[in-house]
Amino acid sequence: MELTISAQQKTMTSREIADLVESRHADVCICIERLMAAGAIQGYAATPYTHPQNGQQYREYNIGQRDSYVIVAQLSPQFTARLVDRWQELEQAASKPRELTRMELIQIAMDAEKENIQLRADLALAAPAVEFVGCYVESETGSMGFRQVCKLLKAKEPEFRAFLHDNQIMYKLGGEWVPYAAHIDAGRFEVKTGTANEHAYSQSKFTPKGVEWIAGEWAKHQIKEAV
Numbered sequence: 054m055e056l057t058i059s060a061q062q063k064t065m066t067s068r069e070i071a072d073l074v075e076s077r078h079a080d081v082c083i084c085i086e087r088l089m090a091a092g093a094i095q096g097y098a099a100t101p102y103t104h105p106q107n108g109q110q111y112r113e114y115n116i117g118q119r120d121s122y123v124i125v126a127q128l129s130p131q132f133t134a135r136l137v138d139r140w141q142e143l144e145q146a147a148s149k150p151r152e153l154t155r156m157e158l159i160q161i162a163m164d165a166e167k168e169n170i171q172l173r174a175d176l177a178l179a180a181p182a183v184e185f186v187g188c189y190v191e192s193e194t195g196s197m198g199f200r201q202v203c204k205l206l207k208a209k210e211p212e213f214r215a216f217l218h219d220n221q222i223m224y225k226l227g228g229e230w231v232p233y234a235a236h237i238d239a240g241r242f243e244v245k246t247g248t249a250n251e252h253a254y255s256q257s258k259f260t261p262k263g264v265e266w267i268a269g270e271w272a273k274h275q276i277k278e279a280v
Contacts, residue, residue, distance in 0.1 A: 063144075064115040068102075073136055074129040078113070084128055085114050093168065094120035122165035133162045196243050196258035199230065205264075206271055216274055222267075229255050241266055 071078040088094045099112035125136050203213050217223040223230045232242040241263030245256045
């Protein structure tokens with residue numbers, strides 16, 4: 054398998070990673086693409102290669118050293134030591150002026166695994182909001198009031214009001230919570246005004262678009278608070 058080592062960048066092909074972790078190359082490529090989409094590793098462009106046995110052309114990725122540890126931690130963490138040894142072996146073969154020690158490579162692997170664990174935790178934390186959005190979009194067509202949204206997001210009302218206030222989404226006016234004009238213009242709220250029993254009233258509700266948007270913002274807020 055190929056390894057490219059230069060002063061600027063070190064890369065290993067996705068095919069060699071597949072051999073190291075004893076996985077199908079197609080499964081490794083799927084893992085790489087999923088991690089790129091999640092922002093856990095940098096973006097890579099697929100490059101073509103010709104299979105030596107059938108002469109057919111397929112795609113592969115040239116992966117940087119740091120990202121290779123993230124991929125192996127996701128696929129088969131038990132092979133991390135094998136990846137460390139392989140990088141050290143290939144770097145020695147390339148006669149670099151300074152080679153990373155085994156302990157340094159192990160530290161890189163540990164750091165990559167920590168990032169991978171954090172990524173999984175972030176996705177798990179956001180899952181309830183994502184699941185809620187899917188259910189809401191499929192089953193609801195009308196606008197929703199503040200308490201309805203709190204209930205569906207499983208958010209405590211005081212904490213949710215503070216979040217809306219601190220992020221300049223809603224503010225209190227004359228005893229009523231009203232959205233900022235920018236969010237009304239964006240179609241996230243609908244505001245009804247009128248009079249009842251000679252008293253003026255104002256009622257603000259999240260539109261379906263607003264519910265979907267606020268669910269995502271609330272999920273990001275929870276992740277930030279957890280971190």
